[in-house]
Ligand code: GUN
């Protein structure tokens with residue numbers, strides 16, 4: 001890939017809470033990597049995005065592909081009722097490849113057009129439709145992980161596997177998924193209540209054997225946490241149950257939600273380098289609670305943001321940045337006044353470099369980082385203030401007022417998608 005430079009108003013974060021900016025800067029890319037940011041015009045070809053915001057690609061650490069079709073519907077229940085009544089019946093339809101094709105085409109196209117460059121996605125239990133999802137995401141130019149979901153208990157007949165079948169299908173999924181380059185497989189037990197001990201033991205052996213990453217749900221909802229306590233009397237906590245099955249930090253792991261962790265669970269997550277996928281829109285819609293994100297950050301636990309579609313009702317990571325700031329203010333005011341609210345710049349960091357770290361070096365404009373770049377034409381934001389705003393203020397205004405609306409160019413690993 002030949003070198004080029006993107007010229008525009010560059011803004012990124014290298015650490016939480018501090019924007020780096022360069023108005024009229026040149027972001028030079030070679031071999032799919034960031035080479036430099038400079039105020040001087042380089043000798044390579046220049047892509048002129050003058051006056052536009054140029055930001056790093058954003059990472060969605062957790063979403064359910066088969067739930068995108070109903071994102072924005074059925075928000076009157078808590079988690080367990082919502083799963084039974086709405087989610088499981090809809091996911092059961094993805095055994096039909098024609099239905100999956102239609103639905104996943106829409107998701108892949110919407111993701112392509114937005115600011116998200118990296119994803120870690122749940123499919124369903126249906127291996128072939130998950131492989132189709134991977135193909136669609138890869139063709140859309142995205143990078144990341146997708147998982148065949150495992151479920152062999154506490155699930156309706158239409159969405160439950162036999163234990164042996166679940167293990168066999170996971171092996172088949174892994175063999176077939178090896179042909180993809182940009183969307184790679186990740187082991188995906190839905191959550192403890194959906195997976196028998198025998199299935200979890202088998203998945204844990206596969207994780208260790210092939211050094212595979214893991215994604216699942218942890219400490220999302222109080223009834224769920226209580227249920228796991230009953231299901232796993234051998235464990236001292238929900239996180240400890242995952243640890244028991246080799247899924248908490250022996251290989252890279254994403255734990256979605258973590259709204260209700262106890263101290264020992266946070267210590268386990270920190271020690272294992274586990275990533276928390278903070279999903280503020282979902283946690284609000286399903287009345288799950290407010291995750292202690294400030295505590296995670298202070299303890300040095302990895303945190304990224306996630307839509308958790310369709311618990312989350314939007315596919316936009318800008319909306320997640322907005323929601324992460326909003327819920328942190330409520331937690332500070334209503335739950336614990338020692339947990340300072342997130343700054344806008346901190347939430348932006350979580351959506352870019354923070355969560356991006358799960359995928360390698362993405363989400364910043366530091367040399368050696370993958371050239372995941374999003375260009376936003378925020379001149380289309382209608383405010384008489386526009387010319388007086390700094391790049392950071394322009395990004396905040398855009399995030400709150402026009403999430404994902406004016407993305408005009410996007411690059412993943414240096415490759416231009418549009
Ligand atoms: N826990 C188990 N399955 C799910 C799901 O589909 N969405 C959410 N938000 N939590 C879950």
Ligand code: FE
Nearest residue numbers: 062217256308
């Ligand atoms: Fe989820």
